[in-house]
Amino acid sequence: MSKSRDLLREEQSGPLMADVAKLAGVAISTVSRALANPDRVNEKTRAKIDAAAKQLGYTPNAMARGLRVGKSNVVMIVLPGSLYYGASQIVPQVLQAINNRLLENGYTLMIANLARDEASERHILNLAFGGTVRGAIILASKLPELEGRSLGNSGLPLISMLMDMSGAGVPSVVTNDRGAVREATSSLIGLGHRRFLYLAGPEGNYHDVERFGGMLEALQQAGLPETAVVRSGGKLDYQEGFKIGLQAADHFAALTDKPTAVVATSDDMAISFMSKMREMAVAIPGDLSIVSFDGSPVCEFCAPPLSSIMQPAEEMGIAAVDMLLEAIENPGLSSAARKVIPSQLIVRETISVPRSHA
Amino acid sequence: MSKSRDLLREEQSGPLMADVAKLAGVAISTVSRALANPDRVNEKTRAKIDAAAKQLGYTPNAMARGLRVGKSNVVMIVLPGSLYYGASQIVPQVLQAINNRLLENGYTLMIANLARDEASERHILNLAFGGTVRGAIILASKLPELEGRSLGNSGLPLISMLMDMSGAGVPSVVTNDRGAVREATSSLIGLGHRRFLYLAGPEGNYHDVERFGGMLEALQQAGLPETAVVRSGGKLDYQEGFKIGLQAADHFAALTDKPTAVVATSDDMAISFMSKMREMAVAIPGDLSIVSFDGSPVCEFCAPPLSSIMQPAEEMGIAAVDMLLEAIENPGLSSAARKVIPSQLIVRETISVPRSHA
DNA sequence: CGATTTTTGGCAAACGTTTGCTATGAATCG
DNA sequence: CGATTCATAGCAAACGTTTGCCAAAAATCG
Numbered sequence: 001m002s003k004s005r006d007l008l009r010e011e012q013s014g015p016l017m018a019d020v021a022k023l024a025g026v027a028i029s030t031v032s033r034a035l036a037n038p039d040r041v042n043e044k045t046r047a048k049i050d051a052a053a054k055q056l057g058y059t060p061n062a063m064a065r066g067l068r069v070g071k072s073n074v075v076m077i078v079l080p081g082s083l084y085y086g087a088s089q090i091v092p093q094v095l096q097a098i099n100n101r102l103l104e105n106g107y108t109l110m111i112a113n114l115a116r117d118e119a120s121e122r123h124i125l126n127l128a129f130g131g132t133v134r135g136a137i138i139l140a141s142k143l144p145e146l147e148g149r150s151l152g153n154s155g156l157p158l159i160s161m162l163m164d165m166s167g168a169g170v171p172s173v174v175t176n177d178r179g180a181v182r183e184a185t186s187s188l189i190g191l192g193h194r195r196f197l198y199l200a201g202p203e204g205n206y207h208d209v210e211r212f213g214g215m216l217e218a219l220q221q222a223g224l225p226e227t228a229v230v231r232s233g234g235k236l237d238y239q240e241g242f243k244i245g246l247q248a249a250d251h252f253a254a255l256t257d258k259p260t261a262v263v264a265t266s267d268d269m270a271i272s273f274m275s276k277m278r279e280m281a282v283a284i285p286g287d288l289s290i291v292s293f294d295g296s297p298v299c300e301f302c303a304p305p306l307s308s309i310m311q312p313a314e315e316m317g318i319a320a321v322d323m324l325l326e327a328i329e330n331p332g333l334s335s336a337a338r339k340v341i342p343s344q345l346i347v348r349e350t351i352s353v354p355r356s357h358a
Numbered sequence: 359m360s361k362s363r364d365l366l367r368e369e370q371s372g373p374l375m376a377d378v379a380k381l382a383g384v385a386i387s388t389v390s391r392a393l394a395n396p397d398r399v400n401e402k403t404r405a406k407i408d409a410a411a412k413q414l415g416y417t418p419n420a421m422a423r424g425l426r427v428g429k430s431n432v433v434m435i436v437l438p439g440s441l442y443y444g445a446s447q448i449v450p451q452v453l454q455a456i457n458n459r460l461l462e463n464g465y466t467l468m469i470a471n472l473a474r475d476e477a478s479e480r481h482i483l484n485l486a487f488g489g490t491v492r493g494a495i496i497l498a499s500k501l502p503e504l505e506g507r508s509l510g511n512s513g514l515p516l517i518s519m520l521m522d523m524s525g526a527g528v529p530s531v532v533t534n535d536r537g538a539v540r541e542a543t544s545s546l547i548g549l550g551h552r553r554f555l556y557l558a559g560p561e562g563n564y565h566d567v568e569r570f571g572g573m574l575e576a577l578q579q580a581g582l583p584e585t586a587v588v589r590s591g592g593k594l595d596y597q598e599g600f601k602i603g604l605q606a607a608d609h610f611a612a613l614t615d616k617p618t619a620v621v622a623t624s625d626d627m628a629i630s631f632m633s634k635m636r637e638m639a640v641a642i643p644g645d646l647s648i649v650s651f652d653g654s655p656v657c658e659f660c661a662p663p664l665s666s667i668m669q670p671a672e673e674m675g676i677a678a679v680d681m682l683l684e685a686i687e688n689p690g691l692s693s694a695a696r697k698v699i700p701s702q703l704i705v706r707e708t709i710s711v712p713r714s715h716a
Numbered sequence: 717c718g719a720t721t722t723t724t725g726g727c728a729a730a731c732g733t734t735t736g737c738t739a740t741g742a743a744t745c746g
Numbered sequence: 747c748g749a750t751t752c753a754t755a756g757c758a759a760a761c762g763t764t765t766g767c768c769a770a771a772a773a774t775c776g
Contacts, residue, residue, distance in 0.1 A: 014487055016762065016763090017762070017763065018762085026725075026726090027725060027726045027727080028726085028727095028762095028763085028764095029725075029726060029727080029728095029764080029765075030724085030725055030726075032763070032764060032765080033724095033725090033764090033765090036764080040723095040724080041724075041725090042723085042724065042725090045724085045725085054505065054506070057487070057505075057506050057507050059483070059484055059487035059488045059507070060488060060762085060763075061425070061488055061489045061761090061762050061763065062484075062485075062488040062489060062490045062763095063421045063424040063425045063430065063489055063490070063761090063762080063763090064425050064731090064761070064762035064763040064764090065762080065763055065764075066421040066731095066763090067419070067421045067422050067425050067730095067731050067732065067733085067761090067762085067763075068730075068731050068762080068763045068764045068765085069731080069763085069764065069765095070731070072421065074468070082454070083450040083451075083453060083454045084447060084450060084451060084454065085447065085450070086447070086655045086656055087445055087654075087655070087656040089442060089443065089444070091450050092441040092442060092443070092449050092450060093441075093442060095441060095469070096440070096441045096442065096471065099469060099470075099471050100471065103471070103477065103478060103481055104477075108468060108470070108481070108485065108490075109468065109469050109470075110432070110466060110467065110468045110469075111453070111457060111467050111468075111469055112457075112466070112467075113454065113457050113458065113461070119461065119462075120461060123461055123466070125417070126417055126420075127420075127466065129372055129415070129417035130417045130418060130419055130420040131419045131420060131421055131422075131732090132420045132421070132466075147412060147415075148412070148415050149415050149417070242655065242658070242659065268656075271656060271659045272658075272659045274659075275658075275659040275660075275661065275663075278661055296445075297444045297445070297600065298444055298445040298626075298629060298656055300600070300630075300633075301600065301629045301630045301632075301633040302633075302661075303633065303636055303660075303661035305633075374732065374733090375732070375733065376732085384755075384756090385755060385756045385757080386732095386733085386734095386756085386757095387734080387735075387755075387756060387757080387758095388754080388755055388756075390733070390734060390735080391734090391735090391754095391755090394734080398753090398754080399754075399755090400753085400754065400755090403754085403755085418732085418733075419731090419732050419733065420733095421731090421732080421733090422731070422732035422733040422734090422761090423732080423733055423734075424733090424761095425731090425732085425733075425760095425761050425762065425763085426732080426733045426734045426735085426760075426761050427733085427734065427735095427761085428761070489762095
């Protein structure tokens with residue numbers, strides 16, 4: 001018996017709580033209490049236990065603990081299928097902010113990609129229903145659902161980030177896509193621009209609806225017709241931003257009544273569009289003003305430096321974690337709240353008065 | 359009893375294996391076998407069990423399973439302190455590739471940041487020693503170590519990625535930093551360049567040592583003195599790439615005997631450097647050729663399109679996972695192997711014959 | 717100094733699986 | 747048709763913790 005035990009020890013796990021107890025000369029339960037609830041145990045005893053634990057290099061087994069208490073300290077982040085964006089650092093920024101915030105609170109981050117295949121969906125559901133995770137932050141645009149199980153009714157605390165799902169009962173932290181684009185457009189109108197090109201994300205996508213909505217609101221406020229804006233793109237996903245920008249450039253070239261300003265809904269679109277404009281000898285901002293969305297760090301070094309609406313990735317990440325932990329700790333009140341963190345337009349050198357006004 | 363049981367049910371967990379067994383009219387152990395080892399159970403019985411499981415929406419509890427079998431299906435990736443890079447998509451690319459590959463093999467990815475503080479270090483060690491993770495892929499440049507516990511002797515299968523630690527007994531998958539820079543430099547020499555500016559990462563950093571080493575090797579091969587290259591930077595970390603590029607531009611401006619080619623060791627450095635050159639009216643590649651490192655997607659749309667050595671992030675991620683799974687499944691042979699996946703120089707429009715030769 | 721309260725320690729059950737062993741029933745063979 | 751083998755099901759122990767409950771010891775009070 002002790003032979004096989006020792007063999008197992010060789011192969012695998014380290015010291016057990018029982019070992020610590022024996023070394024310290026106390027019962028297992030005392031060790032457990034000393035580690036979790038230090039004030040419920042005599043200081044001297046606690047000191048002995050701490051010393052023994054350190055001496056043995058003892059680390060409590062997380063799965064045993066999790067099984068017993070029926071909870072884990074793992075939070076899952078559900079990312080959209082492809083993380084691959086051209087210039088944006090939003091995903092790493094969000095990941096980092098969330099991870100740090102979780103760490104401060106004793107949680108660990110697990111990542112899951114939600115692609116279009118059943119496998120990824122099933123995987124996420126298993127994580128949720130199998131008790132592996134304690135809560136989830138969703139960056140994807142839909143909730144996984146398969147064979148009767150759905151993340152939505154897993155009983156798991158959920159927070160949607162980037163996308164407003166508070167209407168569907170999922171507390172959300174978002175940025176004001178609509179308002180930010182409206183204001184940016186308004187300021188272009190204020191400079192004298194009257195004809196716009198809008199580089200769209202995928203038709204029907206939440207962000208595209210919001211951003212284009214903001215554009216239309218700005219036109220309406222200024223008494224301009226909807227025809228003042230030409231919509232380009234709409235077929236490809238945001239991860240194809242460079243391609244969208246390239247196609248939009250062709251689109252632009254083919255227009256007879258040229259717009260004087262473009263609103264791109266991602267930096268990638270703007271960057272590839274600008275590179276094409278350079279080839280076509282369209283002066284920016286002389287001939288054409290540009291403002292885009294995301295606020296990628298690289299915008300500062302574009303030619304010319306690109307004005308962009310910066311998404312507050314870190315603040316959003318922190319807010320999402322705080323809301324999630326709140327929901328985890330108070331399972332009672334499900335507020336389905338919505339927290340809006342404003343984006344900020346960073347004005348650089350791609351915006352000016354239109355030539356016709358100069 | 360059944361009251362409190364039902365209450366618990368309300369609050370928390372879903373159906374148990376016992377429920378499935380009852381519904382299917384078999385014993386718990388039969389259910390377990392049917393789910394894990396389908397051929398060890400009568401087909402008819404299995405069908406009943408599967409139906410019952412689906413009907414109840416049963417998901418096995420991962421922690422109970424993990425505790426029993428003494429293993430988890432979680433792999434940890436240890437990322438360096440800051441994920442924040444200006445334009446590079448290496449981190450998301452690696453994450454995605456690793457995550458997908460793990461998913462295919464039934465594993466889950468947990469992420470951990472290794473910062474300079476004890477907290478992050480302790481956290482990682484707890485994950486490793488607490489049985490939470492089954493193996494780890496290291497992107498950070500050191501192994502966490504604290505109070506006698508070290509990732510190195512946790513008994514956990516480890517793979518180092520990006521950085522060669524095979525000498526220290528950790529199997530590694532790396533790219534040939536040295537060779538890639540050597541060849542890029544050689545081809546610049548072939549074009550006639552004789553004076554170089556090298557934009558360095560942090561002094562002593564593995565990558566910087568390798569890349570600068572490659573540079574020197576190329577000079578030596580061509581019979582050029584080491585003084586043919588001016589080293590700029592060395593103080594800041596790669597995550598400060600933009601700043602490094604800016605400072606290098608000032609450095610360049612101050613040089614009397616101007617180099618005709620620059621080798622930047624990250625795209626960020628090259629991008630901000632080029633933006634400064636534009637201001638200073640230094641023509642690229644006319645006055646100055648540039649080649650950089652990373653192969654960020656955005657390089658294609660720089661002004662002018664930037665030549666860069668592309669790191670094979672996805673292949674490396676896949677290779678790292680494969681090596682790790684190999685090590686997990688065959689705990690016997692620890693080969694401490696090293697797998698080198700070559701980088702590839704993408705030539706764009708920042709390289710030409712030096713003016714003096716034109 | 718005895719009685720009462722407070723503190724602290726120990727026993728054992730429980731968390732939800734997996735799995736070795738045994739028992740049962742079916743099937744095959746002589 | 748009985749005996750032997752094989753397939754399949756069931757029992758119960760184990761994984762490493764936490765925690766309710768009780769006992770013992772210490773401290774306080776009258």
